[in-house]
Amino acid sequence: MLPDLRSFKNQGIVGRFVVNRDALEREIESRKQQDGVCGEDVKIQLPKSLSHSSYHASYQGEVLVIYLTITDNTLAAELSDDLKELVSTSYKVILVLLPIVIDMTDENIVLFLRHFSNSTKKTTYPYGTNTSELIQVDSIEEADDGTVTIRLGDDVMVYQVQDDVKYNSETKVGKDFDKVTGEVIKITNYPLSFDWGCGLFGSQVSFCEILDGVQCEIARVGGDVCTVTTTTISERSPATMKIVNMTGVFREMIPFLAETVPNESFEAELIDRQHSTGIVYPCLAP
Secondary structure (H helix, E strand, C coil), X not given: CEEEEEEEEEEEEEEEEEEEHHHHHHHHHHHHHHCCCCCCCCCEXXXXXXXXXXXXXXXXXXXXXXXXXXXXXXXXXXXXXXXXXXXXXXXXXXXXXXXXXXXXCCCEEEEEEEEEECCCCECCCXXXXXXXXXXXXXXXXXXXXXXXXXXXXXXXXXXXXXXXXXXXXXXXXXXXXXXXXCCEEEEECCCCCCCCCHHHHHHHCHHHHHHHCCXXXXXXXXXXXXXXXXXXXXXXXXXXEEEEEECCHHHHHCHHHHCCCCEECCEEEXXXXXXXXXXXXXXXXX
């Protein structure tokens, strides 16, 4: 494990949504089949149950839909002015993530399914292990009533957000959130190979200097790499999040979510957090 390689901040909302379990199991199996290095050894599955979950685990599962503004403190401090013209250090992202567990240990991991950003520059956000499949959208529009519209051509994804008691220390979020987005979070873009943009950054960035010494080790495990994110400062409060419309490419890329629209989260939280993140490899295979 290589801890504390990058520092970043995020602000936004995390919603938990019920979807069809079979579709999620097919997604996991597809990822394993794409892994020619470790696929047969990777033993991951959907959680059999989260004790406080509001769905039937025999035929339902959950995905996380997350809307964040991410500020990469490390890149902001270390990139040259020339590279800052090419690389985003602060940007908005919409992430669709899948909570999974490792069979033998029941350890909680989060798997990237889809990710979108309004950044017009190269984006290498610290949460993930690869951003090659990041989709650049045309715009993200926020209305005063809490409606957020993501546009790509004529296609849209629209959701509504309402905070109950913003960052009130007297309110509590559900215990399951501590498992899937708690104080320590492991996230992976498995089976994509690890890439934090060091081919572009070179020795200009401190974490690239460290990673340069372990390139061969990381290459041997293919896509079996996770980020390990610890939380240094955290404000959280309950909220509500409802997906009200998905058209075109959004329906095609996230069909298991689109078929449930309109879909209101059974739990959501506002977050304002500071993080430190590193990597661990191998992460999913024994």
